[in-house]
């Protein structure tokens with residue numbers, strides 16, 4: 001999401017940058033062209049004025065060139081008027097000899113003056129304009145050379161010129177301003193673009209959050225709110241809703257199938273068990289047959305347990321496993337479980353201890369399910385604790401919850417396995433077959449987790465390989481808090497057992 005937002009912002013800023021650049025370039029070129037036009041007009045005006053001054057002076061005086069000094073020159077009275085011209089001005093005779101210069105022109109060095117004079121000399125048409133590069137410091141000079149026809153036979157042409165650097169001031173300052181303003185515009189555009197992208201993508205984030213909340217098969221009934229806008233977001237929400245409906249249907253059929261299959265398997269398994277049990281007590285059965293009948297019975301028992309567990313989970317998934325909640329003292333219940341655990345522990349060479357509060361702990365729970373949950377935990381604790389170890393069962397009260405803990409000094413669970421132990425059919429070590437030293441179905445903890453969450457509670461585990469495990473179930477006292485959305489946290493403890 002963040003990347004799309006960032007990408008949109010970058011593209012938006014780049015697009016705006018290119019637009020600003022193109023706009024700035026066009027503006028600069030246009031300003032430059034119009035400055036040159038204005039300049040040409042000024043030069044034309046100056047040349048025209050000088051031409052008229054010379055022509056009228058000639059028509060009044062009859063002669064305007066003197067040869068009194070070193071060579072031919074414009075009469076000082078007439079050339080004085082030309083001194084005042086703001087730009088470079090050269091009046092030349094028909095042979096290209098300079099007759100008069102404006103004040104500014106007199107400041108030119110000899111080479112520059114010669115280059116400009118050469119342009120006057122070559123005027124064959126009525127007028128000619130162009131650029132002349134004089135090098136530093138003057139740079140490029142724009143000039144206009146005009147032939148003078150009516151100022152007597154000595155006067156040939158006029159050249160007016162000006163340095164482009166003097167007129168380039170307008171566009172150059174424009175360029176500078178744009179370079180200064182453009183980053184500000186672009187930064188502003190990036191901020192606005194980022195905000196715009198965020199605003200447009202907000203509905204997507206909303207959809208993502210809602211889809212995120214659909215964390216498991218049990219929340220598939222939820223649907224996204226479809227915006228009234230009728231735009232792409234509304235279509236996206238509709239598409240996701242359609243997908244959820246199809247998923248919900250598939251899950252429902254899957255659960256139905258699992259529940260039906262488990263249910264159908266129960267009866268044949270019961271018949272099988274009864275047959276094997278009858279055969280076992282039949283007199284005269286050879287020892288080796290007895291042994292295989294024993295193994296068969298163990299397998300049938302294991303399978304019955306698995307089918308029973310599957311049925312429980314399938315019903316829970318379908319929402320057809322309601323809790324039979326009744327209020328009572330949990331101390332009786334845990335006392336019962338501790339007794340069973342004591343017997344199991346005794347045959348496994350494991351000490352089972354229990355700590356129960358002195359005062360009644362009255363909470364409304366489904367006692368049958370809570371008993372099943374605790375038995376799952378203690379049988380696991382005994383199963384995964386070597387001979388000589390201990391298993392501790394504890395009931396405690398907190399402000400708003402009751403807490404069951406089952407601790408063992410057993411083999412523990414590897415950190416990498418912790419996040420998986422509540423998954424269905426997951427068993428830590430594949431080498432431990434279902435029929436091996438620690439038989440199991442891999443469904444016990446999944447059911448335990450479901451029972452805890454169905455009561456609005458949670459289950460957490462802390463474990464350290466080789467040191468033991470501690471399972472903690474926390475159930476809220478207030479039945480109103482009950483939901484199935486409680487999270488499972490699996491974490492490793494640094495020092496336990």
Ligand code: ADP
Nearest residue numbers: 380381384412421427428440441442443444445
């Ligand atoms: P299983 O029938 O295999 O015991 P569970 O769902 O009860 O299935 O447990 C899943 C897996 O979690 C077990 O196979 C085992 O690897 C691990 N596990 C559960 N409880 C303990 C425990 N107290 N100590 C060590 N490992 C445990």
